[in-house]
Amino acid sequence: xxxxxxxxxxxxxxxxxxxxxxxYGLFGTGALASLWRGAKAGIWIVxxxxxxxxxxxxxxxxxxxxxxxxxxxxxxxxxARENTAFWVSQRIDKVRKTLVEIGLQPERLQAFIATDSxxxxxxxKFTERIGELYLASVIMQEVKS
Amino acid sequence: xIVAEQKPLDEITRMISPYDTVLxxxxxxxxxxxxxxxEREVSFLHAALRVAQLKGLDGTHTFSEYTLKRQCxxxxxxxxxxxxxxxxxxxxxxxxxxxxxxxxxFPDLPVLPGVDTSFMGMATEWGIWDExxxxxxxCRLEETGGICPITRCTKGILNGPCAGTKNxxxxxxxxxDCAWVLIYKRLERLQQLEKMRRYYPPxxxxxxxxxxxxxxxxxxxxxxxxx
Numbered sequence: 001x002x003x004x005x006x007x008x009x010x011x012x013x014x015x016x017x018x019x020x021x022x023x024y025g026l027f028g029t030g031a032l033a034s035l036w037r038g039a040k041a042g043i044w045i046v047x048x049x050x051x052x053x054x055x056x057x058x059x060x061x062x063x064x065x066x067x068x069x070x071x072x073x074x075x076x077x078x079x080a081r082e083n084t085a086f087w088v089s090q091r092i093d094k095v096r097k098t099l100v101e102i103g104l105q106p107e108r109l110q111a112f113i114a115t116d117s118x119x120x121x122x123x124x125k126f127t128e129r130i131g132e133l134y135l136a137s138v139i140m141q142e143v144k145s
Numbered sequence: 146x147i148v149a150e151q152k153p154l155d156e157i158t159r160m161i162s163p164y165d166t167v168l169x170x171x172x173x174x175x176x177x178x179x180x181x182x183x184e185r186e187v188s189f190l191h192a193a194l195r196v197a198q199l200k201g202l203d204g205t206h207t208f209s210e211y212t213l214k215r216q217c218x219x220x221x222x223x224x225x226x227x228x229x230x231x232x233x234x235x236x237x238x239x240x241x242x243x244x245x246x247x248x249x250x251f252p253d254l255p256v257l258p259g260v261d262t263s264f265m266g267m268a269t270e271w272g273i274w275d276e277x278x279x280x281x282x283x284c285r286l287e288e289t290g291g292i293c294p295i296t297r298c299t300k301g302i303l304n305g306p307c308a309g310t311k312n313x314x315x316x317x318x319x320x321x322d323c324a325w326v327l328i329y330k331r332l333e334r335l336q337q338l339e340k341m342r343r344y345y346p347p348x349x350x351x352x353x354x355x356x357x358x359x360x361x362x363x364x365x366x367x368x369x370x371x372x
Contacts, residue, residue, distance in 0.1 A: 055185065060192035064199060090272070098189075101154040102197045 001046070001058060005065050008044040015068030015134035016042055017127055020054045022075050022084075023047045043127065051075070051111075052087035059095045059109065069130035071123070073112045085113050105133055146175040146267070147240045148274045149260040151186065154193055157236070160257045161194075162204060164234035169259070170225070170247070171212035172239035179274060181260045182238025184212040190238070190259065216243025222250040229254060282353060288340055290331035297324035303345040 008018055048054055051074030062070045074088045088111050096106040110126050161167050169187050177183025187210045194208055211228050213221045216239035225247070229235065234255045237244045240262040248256040264276040279296045285303075286293055295301045299317040306325035309316030313326040332338050 055189075057185070057189045057192040060189065060196055064192060064196045094189075098154060098193050102193065102200055104200065 002061065004046050005058075005062055008046070008062075008065070008067070014042070015130055016044065016066060017069045017071065017130055018044050018046060018062040018067040019071045019073060020046050020048050020051060020058070021073040022051045022079075023049060024075060024080065050079075050081055050084060052081065052084045052091075054088075054091065056091050056095050056098075059091065060098070063099075063104070063108075068134045069108045069110070069126065071110045071112060071126060075113075088113070108133065146178055146265070147242075147262060148179045148264055148266045148276075149176060149181040149240055149262045151181050151190070151238070151260050152258070154197060157190070157257075157259060158194065158197060161206060161234065161236060164206070164255070166207045166209075166231055166233045167236050168229060168232035168234070169208060169210045169236045170216065170238065171210070172216040172237075172243050173212055173214045174217075176239055176243075176260065177212075179268075180272075187212055187238055213239075216240075217246050219246070219250065222246060225251070282357065283348070285345070288343065288345070289328045290335060290337070290340070292324055292328045292331060294324050294328065297322075297327070303348065305341065 005018065008016065051072050054072055059070050059072075072088055072092065074084050079085075092109060092111045096109055099106050099109060107129060112123065112126075169191055171177070171182050171184050171187035173183065176186070180186065191208050191210045194206070198204060198206060209228070209232070211225070213224060215221045216237065229251055232254065234257060235247055235251070236257045236259045237247055238259040239247070240260065241258065242262075244256050244258045248254075263274075265278045265280060266274045266276045269275050276296055278293060279301075281295055285295075294303060298306075299315055299321075300307055302325075306323055307316075310323040310326060313323055315321045315323050329338075329341060332340055
């Protein structure tokens with residue numbers, strides 16, 4: 001996984017958004033492929049066997065390697081495993097608290113559960129917000145220098 | 146088991162700021178189970194400190210991590226001997242006992258606590274821990290149906306509920322069950338209600354001489370039998 005994240009960081013996407021996506025659920029099969037092919041600028045999808053297996057330190061590792069935003073796409077009730085949404089929300093909450101302590105905005109991390117009304121537009125909103133945050137941080141750096 | 150909470154990140158960064166090379170040590174027993182300082186938490190803290198360093202650009206610490214099976218046993222501490230050679234400081238995610246055990250074993254190294262050790266308790270459900278034992282050294286659970294009034298009653302009283310109990314809840318916290326109502330119900334179920342009638346004299350609340358020590362080994366007299 002570290003290898004995949006590193007190769008994502010080498011792409012020089014600005015801002016880079018890394019998404020851990022369940023291979024089977026929402027972004028699974030066709031949707032995942034189309035998202036990938038759609039080449040939504042700056043999004044790098046990491047397919048995982050189960051969204052609940054994305055550990056809190058994987059998420060932080062993505063931020064460490066230069067990602068401006070991270071999302072986890074989990075399948076909802078049709079998940080083959082148990083309580084995926086629960087575990088994902090636990091991780092998200094834990095990492096968000098740490099992000100605040102580090103001084104990053106908690107909305108840089110987002111979970112999409114397949115039961116959400118319109119995941120594609122939600123994702124658009126999310127990337128838009130990350131773009132805004134990224135611009136703001138660039139401007140802040142300019143001002144400082 | 147011993148329950149603890151991880152310290153806030155800024156407190157940890159403040160503690161480690163004078164040291165360049167920091168070894169983060171987790172504990173594989175209580176701290177793993179209560180999610181405060183196991184292997185996962187160690188690598189999470191490791192990543193968080195790296196990100197914080199990257200973001201703040203202050204200090205250039207080098208971190209390494211290791212998780213012991215148990216920090217409070219001298220046997221396991223031997224595994225650290227070759228790991229601490231390069232370290233300027235040890236950040237222990239063990240309970241207070243683990244921190245002190247490491248400090249005793251490696252007297253030349255500063256040992257920093259990464260968690261706030263809180264109490265002895267159990268998990269009532271995932272992620273919720275409740276205190277169950279105060280380690281008072283004078284167990285009376287036999288008389289109270291296996292429910293400890295010292296720990297679970299806010300006032301720690303010994304002879305039935307106070308006047309503040311209402312609908313089975315405590316007056317200090319409406320969410321919390323009154324320990325003495327629980328004890329009554331349990332004794333009723335066990336058909337041992339006569340235990341409620343017994344009077345327990347006031348406890349001796351004089352300070353317990355600390356530190357306490359239990360010696361379970363016996364010394365073998367020279368020339369005695371070989372056991």
